[in-house]
Amino acid sequence: MIKRFLNLEWKAFFRSASFQVNLFLKILMGLGALYFIFVFVGLGVGLFFGLQKMELEPLVTVNKFLIYYFVADLIARYFFQKMPVINIKPMLLMPFKKSKIVNFALGKTALSFFNIIHAFFFIPFSIVLLAQGYSLVGIIGWHLGIMALIYINNFINVFLNDETVFVVLFGAAFIILGGLQYYGYFDITAYTGPFFQGLYETPWLAIIPMVVLVGVAYYAFTYFIKRLYLDAGLSKKTQTATTENMEWLDRFGKGSTFLKNDLKLILRNKRSKTTIFMSVLFLFYGLLFFGNAIEVYSGPFWRMFAAVFVTGGFLFSFGQFVPSWDSAYYPLMMTQNIRYKEYLRSKWLLVVIGTAISTILCIPYLYFGWEVLAAILVGAIFNMGVNAHLVLLGGAYIKTPIDLTSGKKAFGDKSAFNIKTLLISLPKMLGPMALYAIGHFTLGPVSGFALVAIAGLAGFAFRNKVFDMIIKIYKKEKYKTLQAYKQKN
Amino acid sequence: MIEIHNLSKNYNGVSVLNLERISIPKGQSFGLVGNNGAGKTTLFSSLLDLIQPTTGYVKNGGYEVNKGEEWKTHTASFIDESFLIGYLTPEEYFYFIGDLRGENKADVDALLAGFEDFFNDEIIGKRKYLRDLSKGNQKKVGIVATLIGNPDVIILDEPFANLDPTTQIRLKGIIKKLATDKNITVLVSSHDLQHVTEVCERIVVLEKGEQVKDIMTSPETLKELESYFSGEEVI
Numbered sequence: 001m002i003k004r005f006l007n008l009e010w011k012a013f014f015r016s017a018s019f020q021v022n023l024f025l026k027i028l029m030g031l032g033a034l035y036f037i038f039v040f041v042g043l044g045v046g047l048f049f050g051l052q053k054m055e056l057e058p059l060v061t062v063n064k065f066l067i068y069y070f071v072a073d074l075i076a077r078y079f080f081q082k083m084p085v086i087n088i089k090p091m092l093l094m095p096f097k098k099s100k101i102v103n104f105a106l107g108k109t110a111l112s113f114f115n116i117i118h119a120f121f122f123i124p125f126s127i128v129l130l131a132q133g134y135s136l137v138g139i140i141g142w143h144l145g146i147m148a149l150i151y152i153n154n155f156i157n158v159f160l161n162d163e164t165v166f167v168v169l170f171g172a173a174f175i176i177l178g179g180l181q182y183y184g185y186f187d188i189t190a191y192t193g194p195f196f197q198g199l200y201e202t203p204w205l206a207i208i209p210m211v212v213l214v215g216v217a218y219y220a221f222t223y224f225i226k227r228l229y230l231d232a233g234l235s236k237k238t239q240t241a242t243t244e245n246m247e248w249l250d251r252f253g254k255g256s257t258f259l260k261n262d263l264k265l266i267l268r269n270k271r272s273k274t275t276i277f278m279s280v281l282f283l284f285y286g287l288l289f290f291g292n293a294i295e296v297y298s299g300p301f302w303r304m305f306a307a308v309f310v311t312g313g314f315l316f317s318f319g320q321f322v323p324s325w326d327s328a329y330y331p332l333m334m335t336q337n338i339r340y341k342e343y344l345r346s347k348w349l350l351v352v353i354g355t356a357i358s359t360i361l362c363i364p365y366l367y368f369g370w371e372v373l374a375a376i377l378v379g380a381i382f383n384m385g386v387n388a389h390l391v392l393l394g395g396a397y398i399k400t401p402i403d404l405t406s407g408k409k410a411f412g413d414k415s416a417f418n419i420k421t422l423l424i425s426l427p428k429m430l431g432p433m434a435l436y437a438i439g440h441f442t443l444g445p446v447s448g449f450a451l452v453a454i455a456g457l458a459g460f461a462f463r464n465k466v467f468d469m470i471i472k473i474y475k476k477e478k479y480k481t482l483q484a485y486k487q488k489n
Numbered sequence: 490m491i492e493i494h495n496l497s498k499n500y501n502g503v504s505v506l507n508l509e510r511i512s513i514p515k516g517q518s519f520g521l522v523g524n525n526g527a528g529k530t531t532l533f534s535s536l537l538d539l540i541q542p543t544t545g546y547v548k549n550g551g552y553e554v555n556k557g558e559e560w561k562t563h564t565a566s567f568i569d570e571s572f573l574i575g576y577l578t579p580e581e582y583f584y585f586i587g588d589l590r591g592e593n594k595a596d597v598d599a600l601l602a603g604f605e606d607f608f609n610d611e612i613i614g615k616r617k618y619l620r621d622l623s624k625g626n627q628k629k630v631g632i633v634a635t636l637i638g639n640p641d642v643i644i645l646d647e648p649f650a651n652l653d654p655t656t657q658i659r660l661k662g663i664i665k666k667l668a669t670d671k672n673i674t675v676l677v678s679s680h681d682l683q684h685v686t687e688v689c690e691r692i693v694v695l696e697k698g699e700q701v702k703d704i705m706t707s708p709e710t711l712k713e714l715e716s717y718f719s720g721e722e723v724i
């Protein structure tokens with residue numbers, strides 16, 4: 001029976017419409033996975049010596065921060081780990097026990113990349129510990145305990161799926177606890193650290209997380225088996241609709257029809273809400289650069305790179321999928337009398353507004369000096385003037401239908417990448433860096449900023465030209481796009 | 490109003506549509522019947538320039554549909570749920586279509602008021618998004634949306650499928666009225682021979698992409714169609 005399930009999964013995988021993406025991308029994704037594995041292994045091996053060098057007891061220090069590790073893991077899982085929705089509905093009437101379906105679905109989550117990746121950190125780290133003379137029994141106990149906790153996370157995530165409230169709570173707890181600890185008000189690690197350390201010192205303590213794991217797994221099993229009905233666990237959730245008039249948007253003229261629609265699109269669909277979350281994450285990315293946290297990034301033109309990045313979060317995550325956001329009803333759009341220019345203008349306006357909001361939120365970076373703020377403002381101008389167009393141009397080549405109701409895959413939309421879009425994305429980052437570098441190394445930082453700003457302002461002048469280009473692509477690719485959007489994963 | 494010239498469509502060398510010439514005058518209610526795979530949806534899709542024909546062209550109101558956008562101003566259509574925007578409420582959807590077709594809220598409201606019976610109190614003011622409506626109710630929304638903005642041509646693919654009996658009867662009334670009172674060219678496809686004969690002045694039968702019958706509806710038409718589809722016809 002399990003063999004049959006596996007067979008179905010296999011076919012679902014290889015016959016899915018998205019499977020036939022170009023080889024290039026698969027290699028890229030493989031490289032991505034390798035990168036993470038490499039980073040984790042490197043961390044596992046290197047961390048011990050790094051901490052030792054800082055004159056910290058490695059295991060104690062790791063244990064101290066482990067609680068954050070687990071919370072971060074849970075949040076990452078919520079966003080990126082896909083749920084095991086094997087095609088359950090047609091299975092319900094088949095002559096085998098429901099427990100088998102549930103077992104298979106839950107078992108599949110256990111093999112997820114999100115569980116296995118941790119092994120690449122913990123195993124090398126443990127080997128180093130052993131080599132450094134830590135007790136074998138202790139390490140085994142510690143290890144089993146950690147493993148159990150990772151799998152508990154796995155099952156918690158199964159429950160949390162679609163419960164955004166909890167994730168927000170977890171995220172808030174994460175930030176608040178971190179903040180309290182940083183400023184020395186309350187240190188949660190004082191309580192959790194000893195527990196993790198205890199796993200090493202008294203190895204039989206590992207039984208506690210393992211018992212909890214068994215409990216959680218059993219609960220997950222009964223939870224699903226009870227809900228294996230069309231009107232329970234397998235039903236779609238319906239939301240109560242809210243109606244917004246958004247009449248204040250009418251001032252944007254004719255394009256406001258689309259603008260209103262786009263705002264509703266963003267606010268009412270899970271997938272598009274993720275782009276907002278992503279843009280907030282992008283905002284914090286600047287800390288790595290401006291805070292000089294990473295040495296490689298301290299060159300002056302990296303500042304420009306970071307500025308484009310932090311202000312462009314929304315631009316990149318939303319803009320590159322125009323017109324795919326409208327894929328579900330593209331035939332409607334193609335049979336209505338829509339002026340492409342208005343349609344594009346509304347998307348462009350949205351991207352520019354998003355960039356403006358990001359820029360305002362970035363003002364606190366002034367803390368790192370006026371040059372950082374100048375870089376951000378200039379980067380924002382470049383984003384609005386040049387990148388907003390480039391991103392829409394790139395989107396015209398992307399023909400991935402977007403399932404608005406599913407929040408997963410915000411990263412992994414496979415066919416979202418192809419050589420053309422990649423080529424178009426290069427100038428988005430490298431352009432301003434190069435311009436800044438030219439100015440910076442000839443006449444000093446001010447002229448560097450000026451160059452980027454001028455390029456950005458010049459970009460506005462080409463707006464209509466770029467729009468015409470995009471419209472031509474839309475028209476040329478119309479039938480192909482319609483065909484591609486028909487395929488659902 | 491609509492002219493089809495040598496329209497054909499091949500997929501990988503297999504012909505799915507091959508029509509020499511069909512001309513539909515303004516105000517005619519035109520029915521399309523045929524078994525699965527006869528090419529009904531393919532024909533409608535090429536009328537709407539959603540697929541590219543292999544040969545030939547379609548003229549709508551004098552414009553070749555693949556050469557310009559002008560025909561879109563007087564043509565409305567509902568083929569399937571990809572003509573709905575799932576995250577809007579029905580009202581918002583109607584207003585959105587109204588906006589695109591140059592009608593303001595009051596115009597749309599006035600039109601909707603005439604369909605209170607048709608909606609059976611399950612559509613308006615229910616605080617539900619279109620994606621959460623049942624298939625039948627989605628269809629009602631899609632059909633009524635095609636009436637916004639006084640189009641000259643309305644294209645409906647399988648409008649009767651998924652509708653309850655009461656709504657089917659009401660819909661027949663609506664379609665008949667469109668053609669007779671407002672001089673609108675209505676194109677419908679259906680598997681239900683009775684509905685089509687009741688509603689349409691003219692019926693074209695497709696089989697494997699070819700036109701096999703072109704009948705002006707008369708009291709005998711239903712019999713004729715039934716005998717054709719049951720394979721008992723003597724030619």
